[in-house]
Amino acid sequence: MSSLLKNRLQEERKQWRKDHPYGFFAKPEKSADGSLNLQSWTAGVPGKDNTIWENATYPLTITFPNDFPSKPPKVRLPAGFYHPNVYPSGTICLSILNEDQDWRPGINLKQILLGVQELLDTPNPDSPAQEPAWRAFGKDRALYEKKVIEQAKKYAKAG
Amino acid sequence: MSRVEGLKCVLGDDTYRKIRNAKVLLVGAGGIGCELLKDLILLGYSEVHVVDLDTIDLSNLNRQFLFRHKDIKQPKASTAVNAVQSFNFFKTKLVPYQASIYETDLFPMSWFEQFDLIFNALDNIQARSYINKVALLLNKTVMESGTTGTNGQAQPTFPYHTECYDCLHRETPKTFPVCTIRSTPSQPVHCIHWAKSFLFTSLFSEDDEPVVQPEGKDTGELGTDNQQEIANLISENNELVELKRSIASEDFVDKVIAKVFTKDIENLLKISDLWKTRKQPTPLEYNNQIKEKVLKISKEEIGTGQREWTLEQNLKVFIDSTLALQKRIAIEKEIEFDKDDEDTLNFVASATNIRSHIFSIPLKAKFDIKSIAGNIIPAIATTNAIIAGFSALLSLKQFDESYENRIQNSKAVFTVSNSDKFVSPSMLQSPNPKCATCSAVRGVAHFDTSKTLNDLLGALQSTYGLDEEISLSLGSNLLYDIDFDDNVEKTLKEMGIVDGVLLNVADETDKYQSVKGGDLKLPDIKMAEKPPVEEKEENDQDDEEDGVELINDNDDDLLIVDVKEATSPDKRKAKAQDYDDTHVTKKPKTDSEIEIVE
Numbered sequence: 001m002s003s004l005l006k007n008r009l010q011e012e013r014k015q016w017r018k019d020h021p022y023g024f025f026a027k028p029e030k031s032a033d034g035s036l037n038l039q040s041w042t043a044g045v046p047g048k049d050n051t052i053w054e055n056a057t058y059p060l061t062i063t064f065p066n067d068f069p070s071k072p073p074k075v076r077l078p079a080g081f082y083h084p085n086v087y088p089s090g091t092i093c094l095s096i097l098n099e100d101q102d103w104r105p106g107i108n109l110k111q112i113l114l115g116v117q118e119l120l121d122t123p124n125p126d127s128p129a130q131e132p133a134w135r136a137f138g139k140d141r142a143l144y145e146k147k148v149i150e151q152a153k154k155y156a157k158a159g
Numbered sequence: 160m161s162r163v164e165g166l167k168c169v170l171g172d173d174t175y176r177k178i179r180n181a182k183v184l185l186v187g188a189g190g191i192g193c194e195l196l197k198d199l200i201l202l203g204y205s206e207v208h209v210v211d212l213d214t215i216d217l218s219n220l221n222r223q224f225l226f227r228h229k230d231i232k233q234p235k236a237s238t239a240v241n242a243v244q245s246f247n248f249f250k251t252k253l254v255p256y257q258a259s260i261y262e263t264d265l266f267p268m269s270w271f272e273q274f275d276l277i278f279n280a281l282d283n284i285q286a287r288s289y290i291n292k293v294a295l296l297l298n299k300t301v302m303e304s305g306t307t308g309t310n311g312q313a314q315p316t317f318p319y320h321t322e323c324y325d326c327l328h329r330e331t332p333k334t335f336p337v338c339t340i341r342s343t344p345s346q347p348v349h350c351i352h353w354a355k356s357f358l359f360t361s362l363f364s365e366d367d368e369p370v371v372q373p374e375g376k377d378t379g380e381l382g383t384d385n386q387q388e389i390a391n392l393i394s395e396n397n398e399l400v401e402l403k404r405s406i407a408s409e410d411f412v413d414k415v416i417a418k419v420f421t422k423d424i425e426n427l428l429k430i431s432d433l434w435k436t437r438k439q440p441t442p443l444e445y446n447n448q449i450k451e452k453v454l455k456i457s458k459e460e461i462g463t464g465q466r467e468w469t470l471e472q473n474l475k476v477f478i479d480s481t482l483a484l485q486k487r488i489a490i491e492k493e494i495e496f497d498k499d500d501e502d503t504l505n506f507v508a509s510a511t512n513i514r515s516h517i518f519s520i521p522l523k524a525k526f527d528i529k530s531i532a533g534n535i536i537p538a539i540a541t542t543n544a545i546i547a548g549f550s551a552l553l554s555l556k557q558f559d560e561s562y563e564n565r566i567q568n569s570k571a572v573f574t575v576s577n578s579d580k581f582v583s584p585s586m587l588q589s590p591n592p593k594c595a596t597c598s599a600v601r602g603v604a605h606f607d608t609s610k611t612l613n614d615l616l617g618a619l620q621s622t623y624g625l626d627e628e629i630s631l632s633l634g635s636n637l638l639y640d641i642d643f644d645d646n647v648e649k650t651l652k653e654m655g656i657v658d659g660v661l662l663n664v665a666d667e668t669d670k671y672q673s674v675k676g677g678d679l680k681l682p683d684i685k686m687a688e689k690p691p692v693e694e695k696e697e698n699d700q701d702d703e704e705d706g707v708e709l710i711n712d713n714d715d716d717l718l719i720v721d722v723k724e725a726t727s728p729d730k731r732k733a734k735a736q737d738y739d740d741t742h743v744t745k746k747p748k749t750d751s752e753i754e755i756v757e
Contacts, residue, residue, distance in 0.1 A: 003325065003595035008664065014667050017642050028637060033655055034646050036637040055722050063633075100336065146650075 009038035012109050023057070024113055039064045045113050051090050051121040052145050056152040060116065062109070069105035070107060072097045075112060080149050084123040084134040092117055112149040162248045166203050169553065170477040175203070176557040179249070182206040182273060186260055186290060187280035188212070188235040190538050191304050193225045194219055194240055194547030195280050202551060203249040208274070210256045210266070218499065222540035259285060271297055276557055277552060278302045282536075288596075291316070291324035295597055300557055300565070304547050304550045307535040309576035311546040314587070315553055315569045317562075318597065323588040325596035338385075341392055342427055343437060347515055347523050348531055354510035355496050355532050358419060360501065361399045363484055363494040393448065395423055406488060416474075420513055440518045443472070453478065464508065464525030473512040473522070480505035498533030507532055544575060545582070599663075608652040612639060615651060619664060628667045633660055636700040668704070 008049075023046035029038035041062040046093055047053025063074045075097055076085070076090040086091040095101040096115050128134035134146035160167075166176045181204050185195060188211035197208050213235050215226045225242035226235070236255035243253070258265050279301055281287050287303065292303045295318045303324065304313040316323055325427050325488045339345070402414055420443035428439060431485045449471075456475040461468065468476065483502045488494060508525040511532075515522050529535070549572040556568045570584040584704070590597050612631070616639065619625055630640035638646055638654050646654055656662055 004328075006632070006635055007595045010630060010632060010663070011635070012667055013637060013640065016628070019638065032634060033636075033653070034649065035633070035654065036643060038632070038635040038637050055743075099527070 005064070005066060005068055006038075009064060013027070016109055020110060021114060024097060024117075026109060039066075039068075041109075042148075043109075043113060045117045045120070046157070048121055052148045053120045053152055056155040057157050058155050059115075060113070062112070071099055072103040072107075075116065082133045082147050083120065083130075084125060084137045085119060085127060085129050086133075087129040091129075092116060092119070093124075093127050097125070110114070111119060125157065137156060162405035164372065166249070170202075174555060174558045178203050178205070178555075180205050181275045181558075183208070183272070183276045183278060183554075185209045185278045185280060186286070187211055187282065188223075188225075188239040188255075189219065189280065189538070190543040191223050191306065191550075192235075193239055194544045195278055195304075195550055196225070196243055197246075198551035199278070199545055199554075200247050200249065200251040200253075204251055206252040207237045208254040209240060210258060210260050211239075212259045213258065214257075216499075222538055222543060224540070242461055261289060268297065269294070271299065273606070274299065276300055276302060276554055277421040278304075278554070280304060280547070280550075287324050294318050295323060302550045302554055304546050304651070305543040306538065306546050306574075308539055309542050309574065311542045312547050313549040313553060313576045314571035314573060315557070316386075317566050317569075317587070319590060320566055321569075322590055323594060323597040325380065325593035326594040328587070337389060338393070341395070342388055342430075343433060344514065344518050344520065345437075347511065347520055347528075349530055350511045350514040350518070351507070351532050353514060354507045358399075358510055359496050359507055361396070362403055363503075364486055364496070372639065385430065385432055388433065391426055391430060395426070406485060411485055412478050413450075416477070419510075420517060421445060424517055438519055443513065443517055449474075464521070464529075467522050467524045468509070468512060470516050473516070475691045476505050477509035477513060480509065496532070496536070498529050504529055506530070542574060546572075549582075575672060604732040608648050608657055611648055612651055612654055613647040616647070625666055626668060627683065630663075630665045630667055632663045632665075694703075696748070705706060723748045 004047065004060065013028065020026065024044060024114055026043035027043060028038045029040045031037050043060040043062055044057040045060060047056045049054055051131065058077060061076050061137075062115055063076075065071050065073070075092050077086050077092060079090045081090055087093065094115055096103060096107055096112065096117075123133075125134065133147070136147065170178060181201065183204055183206070185199065185207055188196065188209050192209070196207065196209060211234070212233050215223070215230045215235055215238060216232055219227075219235075220228065220231075223235075225239045234255070234257035236257050240253040240255040247253070257267065260266060277290060277294060277299050279287060281290070281292055282305075287305075290301060292326055293299070294316065300316050300318075301316045301324075302313065303316055305311060315321070333350060340349055340357065341481065344350050344353065358710050383744055385555060398418060402411075402418060403412060405414065408414075409543075422442075424442040425435065429444070453471050455476045456472055461472055461476060480502050484494060484506060487502065494500075494503060496507060498504055505524065508523075508528040511528055514520075523531075530537075552640060553572070554571060557565050559565045559568065566587065569587055570622045571587055572582060574582050592598060615631070616627075616629070620627070621627065627642050631638040633655055636655070637643065651657075697712045
C-alpha cells in the first residue's frame with residue numbers, strides 16, 4: 001500500500017471527524033482485531049427535507065481501492081435500491097465517481113456523500129441504471145413517488 | 160604503470176583509499192546491472208553484493224553482455240559475478256544472491272545497514288519504491304538509474320535532502336474499459352488486449368467457470384450502462400466457455416472463427432445504439448471457398464512477421480496456431496501467453512489483425528504486436544552502458560568527508576535523443592514538501608509490546624509534547640484517534656504492534672510541521688510549530704484543484720518503525736520510551752508497504 005493512500009485515508013478520517021454535514025454519518029469498518037479499516041467505510045446519507053426522500057437515512061458502503069485517490073472509491077447503496085441511477089447491485093451511477101468522467105483525486109468523502117444526497121432527488125434520466133425506477137420516473141411519476149416513499153419508510157430515521 | 164597506480168592517478172589517493180574500503184549493494188543484474196557491475200569492479204570497490212531474483216533468458220543476451228547462450232536459465236546474480244572474475248583486477252569481493260529484495264529473512268534492515276552506498280539497477284516502480292523506503296529509514300544514499308530506449312537517467316538521492324523516488328507522482332497504468340475491448344475497439348492496442356487477455360485466456364488458460372455476473376461487475380469497469388450491450392457481453396462469454404468444451408473436436412478452429420469473427424460481430428451490430436457515432440464493424444466472411452484459398456498459403460509467404468500480413472495470411476496463421484495449441488492443450492492442460500512462445504504469439508497476432516480488419520483498424524506486423532502484447536520496453540545496450548557509467552562516476556562524489564559537499568557536487572544526468580545535446584546534467588531537486596513518503600519523519604523505536612495502547616499514547620505525548628489529538632495507525636488500519644478509544648486498554652501486541660511493523664503516528668491538531676528529518680533516534684525528533692497560516696476558505700464541489708493539497712497536507716507525521724518486543728526479563732521492565740536503534744529487519748506486505756522486524 002502506498003504512502004499516498006495511507007495518508008489520504010487518514011486525512012479523510014480526520015476531516016470527517018472534525019467537520020461533517022448534519023444528519024450524515026461515515027465510519028470505517030471494524031476489523032476482527034478491533035482496529036478500524038480505513039479502506040472500507042459505512043455511511044448514511046439523509047434524504048433532503050421536503051422531498052419524497054425525507055425522513056430517512058440511506059445506508060452506503062464505500063470501498064477505497066489501493067490506487068485511490070488516482071481511482072475513485074466504489075460507493076454502493078443496498079442491492080435492489082429503487083432509484084433510476086442505481087444499478088440492481090446497488091452501485092451508484094454518478095459522474096464524480098467515474099474515473100472516465102468527473103472523478104478528481106481532490107474530491108473528498110464529504111463531497112461524495114453530498115453528491116449522493118443530491119442525486120437522490122435529482123435523478124439523471126439520461127443514464128438509466130435500472131429498468132423499474134427509470135421507467136416509472138419517466139412514464140408513471142405517481143408510481144415512482146409511491147415506491148420512493150415506501151422505500152423511505154424502510155430506511156426511516158430511528159425515533 | 161600498474162593498474163593500481165593508474166587507478167590512484169585517476170581517483171586521487173584519498174578517494175582511492177576510501178573506495179578500496181567501500182562496500183556497496185547493487186540491486187539488479189540485468190541491462191544496467193551488468194554494465195554497472197563491470198564499472199564498479201574496475202573502479203576498485205572493495206565489496207559488491209549483487210541481488211537479482213531472475214534467471215537468464217534468451218532475450219537478455221543482446222545487451223546483458225556478461226551472459227552467454229550457455230547461461231540461459233542460470234541465475235543472473237551468480238552468473239554475472241562469475242563472468243567478471245576474469246577482469247576482477249582489484250580483487251573486489253563479490254557476493255551474489257538469487258532472491259527477491261523484499262525477502263526480509265534474507266535481507267533484514269540490519270543487512271542493508273552494512274552498505275556505504277546502494278546502486279539501483281532495477282526495471283520496475285515497486286522495487287525502486289521499496290529501496291527508496293529502505294534508504295529513508297536507514298539514511299542511505301541511493302544511486303538511481305533507468306533507461307527507456309535512448310532516454311535514460313542516473314540520479315543520486317540523499318534522503319530528506321534531495322528529491323526521493325516517491326516525490327514525483329507517477330501515472331497509474333492506463334486501463335481500458337471492458338466495453339472498449341469487447342465491443343467497440345478503435346485502436347490496434349484494444350484488439351491486442353482482446354486477443355491476448357480475453358480470447359486466448361478464455362480458450363487456453365482459464366478454467367471454464369461461468370463468467371461475468373451482470374450485477375457483480377460495476378459500471379466503472381465495464382464502462383457502459385447499455386443493458387443490451389452488457390447482456391451481449393455475457394452471452395458472448397458463455398458461448399465461448401461452451402466452445403472451449405469442444406476444444407478437442409476436429410472442427411474447433413472453424414467454430415472459433417465462425418463465432419468470434421462472424422457471429423459475435425453480427426450480434427454487436429444488432430445493438431444499434433453502439434454504432435450511432437461509430438463506424439460499423441464488418442463481420443468476417445469465411446466460407447469454404449475462402450478457406451481453400453487460405454489453406455494454400457505457404458510458410459514462405461508468411462515469413463518471419465516483420466511485415467504486415469494480409470487478411471488471408473492472418474487467417475492462415477490463426478488456423479495453424481490454433482491447431483498447434485489445440486494439440487498442445489491435450490497434454491499441457493493450460494497454456495499461458497508468452498511472447499517468446501511462437502504458437503501463442505502467432506495466435507494473438509493473427510487474432511488481433513483479423514479483429515482489426517473487422518473494425519477497420521490498421522493491421523500491425525507480428526513484430527509490433529509482440530512488443531505491445533509482451534509489454535516490451537525497448538532496451539538499448541548503449542544507453543544502458545552510458546547510464547551505468549554515469550551512475551558509477553557519480554558515486555565517486557560520495558567519498559567527500561562533508562555530506563553537504565557530496566550533495567552539492569552531485570548531479571542528475573539525463574540522456575535525451577531528440578535534443579541538441581544527448582547528455583544533460585541537472586541540479587538535484589529539493590524534496591517535494593508534499594511527498595507522502597519522505598515528508599514523514601521516521602525512526603526506529605523499541606518497546607515492550609505487553610504494554611497497553613494507553614501506555615504508548617502516554618509515552619508519545621510525554622516524549623514529544625503531543626496532546627491527545629493524535630492518531631495511530633498500521634497501514635490503513637486505524638488503531639486510535641480522539642474519537643476512537645475502544646482499544647486503549649488492549650496491549651500493543653493484541654493491536655498488532657509487534658516486531659517489525661510500521662506504525663504511523665500523526666498529530667491531528669495541525670499545530671506542527673515536521674522538521675528536517677533523517678535522524679533515526681526518535682527522541683531527537685523535535686516538533687516545530689507551524690507558522691500561522693491563513694484560514695483556507697471552505698468550498699465544496701467546485702474545489703477541484705485544491706484536492707492535492709488535502710492529500711498531502713499531513714506533513715506532521717512521525718513514523719515509528721521497529722517496535723521491538725522485549726524478550727529478556729531486563730528488557731521487559733523497560734519503559735515504552737526506552738528506545739534504541741540496534742538491529743532492524745524488514746518484512747514486506749503484499750503491496751509495497753514496509754514492515755520492520757527485529
